[in-house]
Amino acid sequence: MGTQNGVIHGPDGSATTPSLVFIAALDRVLALLKNECPDAVERIVAVSGCGQQHGSVYWGSNAASLIAEMNPEVEMREQLQDAFAISNGPIWMDSSSTKWCQRLERDLGGPQAVANLTGSRAYERFSINQVAKLIDTHPNEFKNVSRISLVSSLLTTIFAGRFVGIDESDATGMNALDLKSKIWSADVLKSVGGAAVKNPESTLANLLGPVATPYLPVDNISSYFVERYGFSPKCKVVPFTGDNPSTLAGLGISAAGDLAVSLGTSDTAFAVVAKSACKPSGIEGHVLLNPVDPDTFIAMLCFKNGSLAREQIRDKHANGEWADFNSMLSKTEPGNNGFVGFFHPEPEITPPTSKPEQIHIFDANSDAPVSVASVAPEIQIRAIIEQHALRLKQHTQILGVSKVKRILVSGGASANFEILRVLSNVFGVPVYETVGGSTAAAAYGGILRAQHAMACEAEGGMYVPFQPDIQVRLVVEPDSAAHGVYQAAMERFEKLERVVVAL
Incomplete structure (x- = not known):
């Protein structure tokens, strides 16, 4: 897909990855799982995992129907190649959004004010600053965006067969979520949308969707995975999170x-x-x-x-x-x-x-x-x-x-x-x-979090300690x-x- 080690580097410090890369990787992983552990797949009771933190994905207007109606006879990569309004999304290596970081800190009262609100000062790799850049530099493509995901919530969305919000933990790596209220900050979204987005607080909030509770299942797995790979229709999908918080769980x-x-x-x-x-x-x-x-x-x-x-x-x-x-x-x-x-x-x-x-x-x-x-x-x-x-x-x-x-x-x-x-x-x-x-701590964190979510669901959706x-x-x-x-x-x-x- 034109990448070097999965990345396309630009002259301005930009670093992007085709969103289809993540879909193709999932195709390959699940094919290996089916071929090497065919009898184990149907016994999986919940799936979760993680994605590289800060990478963002921009779904097109037809994405929801494409995701919901996937044909189990065909790989996802073939069916979702036209699902993205912006084909290549910025990832954690991107350092091209300094101008928009400075604007966010200026609008909110300085780096400490941004950190108090969102957990970090404005960083170039943090996703909301990449969104601000795309609004200003790719306005025509951005008009066609129907939903914004992170790499983690892309995976949750695919497994659930419908759009699922970014989990609370990965969302705090965006410079956009209010740490205290756990909702998107209206002040941040207003700054990000600038004059280019009408009613940015509501418009961008709708594109991001409500955040997901990380320790509860969001749905049963999509029928695509039941029919193509042999998952149980009762298998639960637990929100994927970023690789750093997942590492913490895995340790x-x-x-x-x-x-x-x-x-x-x-x-x-x-x-x-x-x-x-x-x-x-x-x-x-x-x-x-x-x-x-x-x-x-x-x-x-x-x-x-x-x-x-x-x-x-x-x-x-x-x-x-x-x-x-x-x-x-x-x-x-x-x-x-x-x-x-x-x-x-x-x-x-x-x-x-x-x-x-x-x-x-x-x-x-x-x-x-x-x-x-x-x-x-x-x-x-x-x-x-x-x-x-x-x-x-x-x-x-x-x-x-x-x-x-x-x-x-x-x-x-x-x-x-x-x-x-x-x-x-x-x-x-x-x-x-x-x-x-602990070489696979991030992936192992996904397993432990899926197990934890099932324990919480068994208690009627009440949180139980992670042990x-x-x-x-x-x-x-x-x-x-x-x-x-x-x-x-x-x-x-x-x-x-x-x-x-x-x-």
């Missing part, structure tokens, strides 16, 4: 006090936060509605400089070997004798920095950086590991994550015990890993003395980070 992060940390190319943190404690930031991070607990939020942070930054220091000072790296790390004490470092091979996003290839190290007696060359290799090694743990604690606290009870780790660096020891000591809580790994049976293994417990050292270091770390951002 079993279900209650306030849980923190999931992925130590990969970038370091990402997910936490469940009580609504009363949550603090959306107009500078960094995101707050999402929790798809498995209506009484809590998800706080999410991403740090661009993760494993690649750690590996750069390993390669420079430890012969490219983690064993040597860990040996040198163990030669220094928690707190690093007052040395604090900030390692940014790439411009950082949390907090935002503008310059690449930056290393700044401070000794115990100065608030100005010292010469990096004058700092011993083992000091630099501890400095980067402590920086990465301290920043996680500082910035999760900014979003309201103040009472962490346990950390669940994933990602490549989670195999390094010495790194996890520092993480445990900084937070003062035990660190766990899932038994058997998945996920086995975890204790990796390391904190040392109280080391935790005290890091507690005392937090204030200075925050101060020096502000110095680095200003450089």
